[in-house]
Amino acid sequence: MPMSAAAIEQAILAALPGATVELTDLAGDDDHWAATVTAPQFAGISRVAQHKLVYAAFGGRMGGELHALQVTTKVPT
Amino acid sequence: MSDSNARISDLVTSNDVVLFMKGTALFPQCGFSSRAVAILDHCGVAYESVDVLQDMEIRQGIKSFSDWPTIPQLYVKGEFVGGSDIMMEMFEAGELQQLLDESGVERVG
Numbered sequence: 351m352p353m354s355a356a357a358i359e360q361a362i363l364a365a366l367p368g369a370t371v372e373l374t375d376l377a378g379d380d381d382h383w384a385a386t387v388t389a390p391q392f393a394g395i396s397r398v399a400q401h402k403l404v405y406a407a408f409g410g411r412m413g414g415e416l417h418a419l420q421v422t423t424k425v426p427t
Numbered sequence: 428m429s430d431s432n433a434r435i436s437d438l439v440t441s442n443d444v445v446l447f448m449k450g451t452a453l454f455p456q457c458g459f460s461s462r463a464v465a466i467l468d469h470c471g472v473a474y475e476s477v478d479v480l481q482d483m484e485i486r487q488g489i490k491s492f493s494d495w496p497t498i499p500q501l502y503v504k505g506e507f508v509g510g511s512d513i514m515m516e517m518f519e520a521g522e523l524q525q526l527l528d529e530s531g532v533e534r535v536g
Contacts, residue, residue, distance in 0.1 A: 382458075397513045398495075405496050412496040418459070421512050 352381040353408075353416050365407030366391050370426075382418040392425045431488030439502040443532045444474035447489050448499040452476045459511040463499040466514050470524055473533045504530045 353361075359371045362385065369389035376382040385404070392400045400423040405412045412419070439445050444467070450456030452464050452474075467474050479486035479498055486498070493500055493507045501508040503526060508514070517523035 397516060398507065398509050401509065401513060402494070410496075413490075413498075420459075422516065 353411065354380070355383070358383060358385065358416070358419070361407045362387055362404060366403060376418070376420065383416075384420040384422070386422045386424065388424040388426050390426055392423055397423065431484045432492055435485060435488055435492045438475070438477060440505045442475040443504055443530065444472055444527070445502040446474055446476045446499055447479055447485070447502075448476055449478070449480050451478050456480060457498075459497070460499045463501065463511040463514055466511070466518050466523070467501075469518070470527055471534050472527050473535045503527065503532065 355373050355375070359373060362371050363369060366387065366389040369387055369391070372386040374384040374386075376384050387404055389400075389403070391403060395403075401421055404421050404423065408416055408419075446452075446460075446463055446467060448455060448457075448460035448463060450460055452468075455461035455464055464476070477485060479489065489498070489500060490496055495507065495510065497510055499511050499514075501510070501514055508523075508526070509517070514523060517526070
C-alpha cells in the first residue's frame with residue numbers, strides 16, 4: 351500500500367516543524383514521488399545529514415512502503 | 428551481521444569508488460540505480476558496482492552499515508557519499524567531480 355501525498359507531507363512536517371514540502375508525482379501513479387523539502391533544521395549540516403532527517407520522518411517505511419521518493423533538500427533563504 | 432559488515436568494509440576500502448545498486452551497471456534494475464550509474468559514467472571514473480539483488484546479506488547489511496535506508500549508495504575512498512539524489516545535487520553543483528578529483532580517483536577513457 352503506497353503512501354498518499356498527504357501522508358508523506360504530514361510525516362515530513364511532523365518531523366521537521368516549520369518546513370515547507372513540495373511534492374511532485376513523477377510517474378502519475380501516486381507511488382513515485384519527488385519531494386523538495388525546505389527546512390530551517392537543515393542549516394549548517396551536510397547533505398547526508400539533511401536527507402537522513404527526511405528519511406527519519408518515515409521511520410522504517412522508507413525503501414519499503416515508500417518505494418520511490420526522490421528527495422531534494424534546501425535551507426530557507 | 429558482523430560478517431556482512433566485514434565484507435562491506437572490505438569492498439569499500441579495497442576499491443576507490445563503489446556503487447551499491449540494484450542490477451548491474453549495464454542493466455540497472457531500478458530508476459534510481461540507473462541514474463547513479465549515468466552520473467558516474469558521466470564523471471568518467473572507474474568504479475566497482477555491487478548488485479545487491481544478487482546478495483541478500485549485503486542488501487540488508489549495507490543499510491545499517493551506512494545508516495541509510497535506500498539503494499543505490501555511493502562510497503568514495505571508504506566514505507559514504509550518499510544516494511542518487513545527493514549524487515545528482517553534487518554533480519549539478521560540480522561537487523562530485525571535485526570530490527573524485529581530490530580523492531585521486533582513476534579516470535577512464
